[in-house]
Amino acid sequence: MSATITEKIFSGRCAREVVAGDVMMAPIDAAMIHDITGPLAIDKFMEMGGTTVFDPAKVILLFDHQVPADSIPAAQNHVMMRRFAEEQGILNYDVHEGVCHQVAVEKGRVLPGDIVVGSDSHTCTYGAVGAFATGIGSTDMGFALRFGALYFRIPESIRAEAAGAFAPRVGAKDLVLSIIGDLGADGATYKAVEFTGPAMEAMDIPGRMTCCNMAIEMGGKAGIVPPDATTHAYLASIGARTTRKEDLTPDDDATYAAWKDYDVTDLVPQVAVPHNVDNVVDVTDVAGIPVNQVFIGSCTNGRYDDFLEAAEVLGDETFSPDVRVIIVPASRTEYLRTLRAGLIERFVEAGAIVEGPSCGPCMGGAFGLLAPGEVSLSTSNRNFRGRQGSTEAEVYLCSPATAAASAIHGVITDPREVA
Amino acid sequence: MRVWKFGDDIDTDAIIPGRFLTIYESAELATHAFEGTRDDFAREAKEGDIIVGGRNFGCGSSREHAPLAIKGAGITVVVARSFARIFYRNCINTGVLPVICPDADTIREGDTVEIFPEKGCLTANGVRHDIEPVPAFMQKIITAGGLVEYAHAIEELELCTK
Numbered sequence: 001m002s003a004t005i006t007e008k009i010f011s012g013r014c015a016r017e018v019v020a021g022d023v024m025m026a027p028i029d030a031a032m033i034h035d036i037t038g039p040l041a042i043d044k045f046m047e048m049g050g051t052t053v054f055d056p057a058k059v060i061l062l063f064d065h066q067v068p069a070d071s072i073p074a075a076q077n078h079v080m081m082r083r084f085a086e087e088q089g090i091l092n093y094d095v096h097e098g099v100c101h102q103v104a105v106e107k108g109r110v111l112p113g114d115i116v117v118g119s120d121s122h123t124c125t126y127g128a129v130g131a132f133a134t135g136i137g138s139t140d141m142g143f144a145l146r147f148g149a150l151y152f153r154i155p156e157s158i159r160a161e162a163a164g165a166f167a168p169r170v171g172a173k174d175l176v177l178s179i180i181g182d183l184g185a186d187g188a189t190y191k192a193v194e195f196t197g198p199a200m201e202a203m204d205i206p207g208r209m210t211c212c213n214m215a216i217e218m219g220g221k222a223g224i225v226p227p228d229a230t231t232h233a234y235l236a237s238i239g240a241r242t243t244r245k246e247d248l249t250p251d252d253d254a255t256y257a258a259w260k261d262y263d264v265t266d267l268v269p270q271v272a273v274p275h276n277v278d279n280v281v282d283v284t285d286v287a288g289i290p291v292n293q294v295f296i297g298s299c300t301n302g303r304y305d306d307f308l309e310a311a312e313v314l315g316d317e318t319f320s321p322d323v324r325v326i327i328v329p330a331s332r333t334e335y336l337r338t339l340r341a342g343l344i345e346r347f348v349e350a351g352a353i354v355e356g357p358s359c360g361p362c363m364g365g366a367f368g369l370l371a372p373g374e375v376s377l378s379t380s381n382r383n384f385r386g387r388q389g390s391t392e393a394e395v396y397l398c399s400p401a402t403a404a405a406s407a408i409h410g411v412i413t414d415p416r417e418v419a
Numbered sequence: 420m421r422v423w424k425f426g427d428d429i430d431t432d433a434i435i436p437g438r439f440l441t442i443y444e445s446a447e448l449a450t451h452a453f454e455g456t457r458d459d460f461a462r463e464a465k466e467g468d469i470i471v472g473g474r475n476f477g478c479g480s481s482r483e484h485a486p487l488a489i490k491g492a493g494i495t496v497v498v499a500r501s502f503a504r505i506f507y508r509n510c511i512n513t514g515v516l517p518v519i520c521p522d523a524d525t526i527r528e529g530d531t532v533e534i535f536p537e538k539g540c541l542t543a544n545g546v547r548h549d550i551e552p553v554p555a556f557m558q559k560i561i562t563a564g565g566l567v568e569y570a571h572a573i574e575e576l577e578l579c580t581k
Contacts, residue, residue: 014579023556024579036440040483043443048570066441073441121481121505137483137509139566147576151556185428186475190504219475221504276428363437363480384430384479387437391455 002251004157005224006192009113009132012246020156020255028058029131030109031144032118034100035063036365037137039077041119042084044142053088054148060104060118061085062093067358070366098331098357101125101299105209106333108240112227113248115152117144122299122381124215128208129235130227130248132192135216155221156257157192158183159250162199164265169313169415172207173301173379173399175199176214177270179262181280189219191257194250199264200225205234206305213300214381217277226250269415272397275385283402283414291396292374293324294407295388297355298362301379301400302330304337310404311343313415318350320410325352326368328360352407364388370395377412379403422543423460423494424528425472430479431506433457435488437480448484449491466493469534471526473499477506486515496534498541498550499523511557512566519551 001017010018013026033041038061045053053059061081069075078095085092097103101122104110112130117123119141126133136144144150160179180187193215200208208225215223225231226249227242235241269283296302296310307327319325327347329335335357338344344354361368362380369389370376376388376395383395398406401415408418439451453460470489476499477485486509489497496516500523510517518534518541526532526543534541534550541550553561563569 010579016579018579023554025577026579037481037483040443044567047567071441077441119481121479123481135481135505137481137505137512139483139512140508143566143570146570147573149576149578153554153556185478186501186503189475189501216479219478219503364432365437365440382430382432382479384432386455387432 002254004192004254004256005194005226005248005250006132006155006157006222007254008246008248009115010154012113013115018154020154022154024152025149026115026152027149028117028144029114030058030060030116031141032060032100032104032120032123033141034065034120035074035077035081036065037119037141038081040138041141041145042081044139045145048142048146050146053090053145056089059090059145060100060109061090062097062100062103063095064099065359065363066366067095096332098329099299099302099359101213102302102330102334105129106238106331108235108238111240111242112231113242113244113246117141117150121216122213124220124223125209125213125299127212127215127222127224128205129231130224132222132224134221155190155192157194158188159194159196159256159259160262161197161260162195162262162264163197164199164263165202166199166264166267169401170267170269171399172203172210174267174270175262175264176211177272177280177397178267180214180218180278181270182260183218185217185276185278186219188215190221192222192224193218193220195223195225196250201228204230204305206303210300217381269399269402271402271412272383274383274394274396277383277397283398283412286396286412287414289412290375290410291323291377291406291412293326293368293370293376294403295326295361295368295376295378295380296400296403297328297330297360298380299330300381302328303334306379306400307338307343310400311346313401313404313418314346314350314408317408319352319407321351322410323407325407326361327352327354329357331357361388377403377406420532421465421468422526422528422530422532423464423468423470424526425470427473428475428478429472431477431482431485432479434477434485435482440482440484445487445491448488452488452492461492464492464494468494469532470494470497471499471523471532472497473524474501476502478503481505483509483513486510486513490515498526498532511560514565520548522548
């Protein structure tokens with residue numbers, strides 16, 4: 001029978017053919033917890049009578065939101081989770097490796113066809129390697145840690161087919177912002193978004209992670225790119241490989257809740273303006289707006305490819321002295337690669353502050369908070385009121401290219417206008 | 420029961436800002452609920468009040484601190500035209516009843532609302548409005564008293580692989 005990727009993944013794990021709408025207790029292949037939602041998940045695991053987790057090798061545990069600890073309560077949470085990891089025999093990446101979603105993928109902890117849960121809404125990022133991955137709350141995570149399974153309602157899917165090839169300085173972030181602008185902040189609620197088509201096939205894993213990461217910003221339960229030669233080449237490059245044999249290519253005649261055709265050929269850089277991620281406009285509509293802070297990083301855009309793009313836009317220029325440019329690699333691995341390529345030196349020379357791998361200013365907790373009236377331009381994923389500090393501050397979202405161009409001029413700038 | 424009325428796309432950062440996420444105790448979280456966007460809520464919300472939102476209530480972060488902050492304020496019912504998925508499930512797991520009411524936009528600040536899940540309706544100032552039933556598998560969790568209690572009652576996990 002014709003099926004979506006999601007239906008194929010769940011059918012592959014169940015004793016019967018699964019269709020959207022089915023409800024089932026499905027086994028999970030990996031469960032991710034971090035320093036914000038992890039402590040409560042561990043409490044719930046224990047309240048449920050948990051003594052040992054379902055499989056320590058399938059638990060991904062690290063700290064990324066408040067690292068190094070930015071407060072005494074944060075430090076206490078880290079201590080509590082360290083102790084739990086040690087008692088349970090779970091590999092603890094601690095504060096060393098970076099942002100959960102980047103680490104989960106680059107360490108090969110998530111593979112095509114896997115069913116993965118994480119107590120973080122951007123867990124949908126792992127769809128970039130062909131997994132069904134979804135964010136859950138801490139109590140659901142307590143259940144998952146205890147039983148190694150969770151109730152799933154198999155979601156309907158939206159097919160987002162992207163044709164064409166990107167113009168220079170336009171890329172994955174612009175595509176996903178334009179899709180969110182089209183579908184709306186609840187346009188994919190309870191649904192899986194399948195990103196397909198020539199533009200996705202030509203995209204490397206980092207760009208696919210950017211797209212899948214933001215599926216939640218349209219309400220999506222998951223974002224998925226069909227695994228292909230690019231996926232398998234990436235897995236080989238990190239020393240991982242899947243033993244699954246199922247074909248996870250979605251059938252064109254599967255039942256979709258919606259089929260949306262996009263063409264990236266004429267796409268221009270996109271910006272999400274305050275205070276909702278679906279308030280998406282062309283960069284030309286907001287060019288010239290002064291910015292106080294530019295953040296390049298996060299699980300959305302904190303990879304080497306993102307920094308390379310930003311560095312190419314930067315060239316030999318310097319960042320505006322009126323702007324605080326904060327660069328935060330998403331992981332130690334991406335940091336080292338960016339460092340060894342000389343890009344970190346270039347950013348620091350140009351006036352940027354470079355911080356260690358973490359969520360950085362994205363969630364308004366650790367550092368880089370905004371005062372009332374300030375404006376941030378950010379490559380992260382949310383521009384909600386108060387997200388990066390004061391509720392009277394404004395956050396605009398964009399690509400690394402747009403962020404770098406704007407950081408040079410101190411105002412929102414079309415990266416195509418910078419050499 | 421007083422209605423606290425909110426609009427569309429109320430995100431979990433608004434319900435409980437990121438800087439308070441080291442707190443896990445619901446009563447303490449409640450003192451920061453809607454801080455910066457609706458400061459009278461934490462001061463004046465009373466046991467038994469009801470939150471009524473528009474579309475996509477609870478969007479954004481998976482933080483369970485959001486329903487916990489609401490529950491800590493004494494509120495155990497949130498009505499909305501639609502909910503974001505993770506928040507909806509977090510509500511059920513933590514003992515806050517999420518009620519989908521297509522007419523939620525007609526309910527006003529300060530209205531008196533009563534919920535009748537078994538009749539599939541609510542009343543706002545005496546006017547009846549339909550509400551959607553909770554999915555069957557979620558109803559089992561509600562009936563058990565939350566996911567923790569549900570977990571305790573499990574004798575054998577009914578995995579789909581069997």
